[in-house]
Amino acid sequence: MNVRRFNWPLWVGFLLTFATSLSYFFVFVWFPVTRDFPWANLLLFLVAAVLVVAGIRRGFASERPHPARSKIVTSIVAALSFGVIALFIFSIFIAARWLPASKGAPQVGQKAPEFSLQDTSGKQVSLTELLSAPVNGSAPKTVLLVFYRGYW
Amino acid sequence: MCNSELRSIEKNLDKLRAAGIRPVAISIDTPEESRKLSQQMGYTFTILSDSNAEVIKRYDLVHAGAGENGRDIARPAEFLVDTSGTVRWVNLTENYTVRARPEQILNAANSLK
Numbered sequence: 001m002n003v004r005r006f007n008w009p010l011w012v013g014f015l016l017t018f019a020t021s022l023s024y025f026f027v028f029v030w031f032p033v034t035r036d037f038p039w040a041n042l043l044l045f046l047v048a049a050v051l052v053v054a055g056i057r058r059g060f061a062s063e064r065p066h067p068a069r070s071k072i073v074t075s076i077v078a079a080l081s082f083g084v085i086a087l088f089i090f091s092i093f094i095a096a097r098w099l100p101a102s103k104g105a106p107q108v109g110q111k112a113p114e115f116s117l118q119d120t121s122g123k124q125v126s127l128t129e130l131l132s133a134p135v136n137g138s139a140p141k142t143v144l145l146v147f148y149r150g151y152w
Numbered sequence: 153m154c155n156s157e158l159r160s161i162e163k164n165l166d167k168l169r170a171a172g173i174r175p176v177a178i179s180i181d182t183p184e185e186s187r188k189l190s191q192q193m194g195y196t197f198t199i200l201s202d203s204n205a206e207v208i209k210r211y212d213l214v215h216a217g218a219g220e221n222g223r224d225i226a227r228p229a230e231f232l233v234d235t236s237g238t239v240r241w242v243n244l245t246e247n248y249t250v251r252a253r254p255e256q257i258l259n260a261a262n263s264l265k
Binding site (some may be wrong): 009029030031032035036037038040092093094097099100102103104105106107108109110111112113114115117118119120121122125130131132133135136138139140141142143144145146147148149150151 | 170177185228245248253257261264
């Protein structure tokens, strides 16, 4: 291995950790198979980690032209790379579970609390209306209420 | 995440409607914000605005302080309500990256008598 040259595995691995984190939010989140469990991102992180480890070995090799500087740079870049991976795993597997228990939410068999809210045109719409107004020309069988976080 | 869920509803709207399901999305966004979102994403189902989180409170779905500037928002949740107003299926996710999929909703709706 020619260790005197540019330590490309380290830098490519480092950039890949960032690209992988962003790819979840900009690409993989759109597909339920890669959203619900981020296996695509974990695979990419694995590739990045292998590159960074190769980069560490290269950066710590004694034949480097500036061994001291190389060790410092390698350590910082490797720490940042693993930090990015750790942050992603923390956000998706731990922080994303910090949700209220919602023990008082309506359960199967209970009545759904009535409401009346404005739609996008500012018109008041009640649950009763939603349950009775026709869908495709006939009365709906069910209304699917989807509560979501919002704030776009 | 939420937009991903709403998009999958829009993509499966014909199937959902054919099964007699009317999807309705609810968040704290104002009607204008929701209108912009609908236009931008091409959503054609009903989106309701619960700006002061009153209905979200009534359904015990408040995620306190989790929104922008510490605003109370809704935790993700899905309910199927039949025409008598009775809840027939509930999905309260434990991880906000994991949402009900259209197939799951269709299965739940089709298993009702």
